[in-house]
Amino acid sequence: MTPDDYCQQKAAQSGSSFYYSFLFLPTQQRHAITALYAFCREVDDIVDNAEEASVARMKLAWWRGQVDLMFDGTPDHPVAIALAPHIKTFGLESAPFYAIIEGMEMDLDQFRYDDWNALKEYCWRAAGVVGDLSARIFGYTDARTLQYAETLGLAFQMTNIIRDVGDDARRGRIYLPADEMQQHGVTVDDILDGHHTVAFEALMRQQTQRAQSLYRDAMRLLPEADRRAQRPGLMMAAIYHTLLGEIERDGWHVLNQRITLTPIRKFWLAWKVWVGGGAGLIRRLSA
Incomplete structure (x- = not known):
């Protein structure tokens, strides 16, 4: 091999x-x-x-x-x-x-994060820098494209965090800002014990809004001149953003199950962006 x-x-x-x-x-x-x-x-x-x-x-x-x-x-x-x-x-x-x-x-x-700034630093190391490296491989002409890629990486990581709350909790990890958990009255034990409550939904709605904001910021950063080269990242954005929407529509039932998209749906979303160049996706996500 x-x-x-x-x-x-x-x-x-x-x-x-x-x-x-x-x-x-x-x-x-x-x-x-x-x-x-x-x-x-x-x-x-x-x-x-x-x-x-x-x-x-x-x-x-x-x-x-x-x-x-x-x-x-x-x-x-x-x-x-x-x-x-x-x-x-x-x-x-x-x-x-x-x-x-x-x-x-x-x-x-580290198994807990005090606030968004602390969690953002982790997300940058876990995914933002991967976005930077990926953008260089895909090709770019404008330095703003690297900012777009790092921001999109943060959006992907937040989507993963929202999807994997239950799985991560079973490993003893909680990637949700502690101050926001306290704000909504959600305790560590609530997460570790898989208690899905109205307060938990409010907390997850806040995290989803943060992820949506990151997608929006990323799309607004991507220069038009580099859109074609960066189509692979846009294909991933189409898949991850669709997944985020599915999680929200399901009411954030992520503590005891893992919501995913089927392989054929992922391929279809990717193909549509490749053929269409991603213009429609950019307009929709940046609105």
Whole structure:
């Protein structure tokens, strides 16, 4: 199995919405973004599957070493080997890769967030920097496109947080601002015990409004000149924004179930953006 094959298998097995946007890209970009996604999956899986935090920290430290080797041109992990040829081609820098690893380390040390500013910092490390790297691979001519991509990454992460409240709680993690939980009268035990209440719905409505605002800000930041190049990100936006709408229509019943879209629906949403260029999506999300 080649390094590219390994990354392709990693991406396909995940069933992620990101995978559907990769299918339409030219070969070099597809290999680069798939390798980036595989990198994110590798480090994320370390934390999700960790039984001992100390072991997870050692593994993440090892991945820091792989990033060093990747930028020296001498990595030995299939994902790092697959990424290495694309560093110069797409102007990738090492700092975002270290930031992604730091975001994973936060999951080992921090299980609550005091307010939106604290949660936003986590979201930036977990997804904002991934947006930056992705935008560079997709291609851009205007620096505002990198701002768009980081903001869109925050929107994706907030959508994930809303979808995964129950799953995360079962791991002992709550990615909801503590001050806003207190504002709505929702306790940590309410979340951990899966109590769906009117107060919980109000809290989730607030988080959904924040995510909607991030989608709106992102669409307004994207320069028209880069819209075509950034279609893969817009395809992901179509899928994630639709998922957010489904969660809201279901009344935020996310404590004891995980709401998803079918693979065929994800593919259809992605295809519509690819064919239409995303203009309609941008108008709808930025309104």
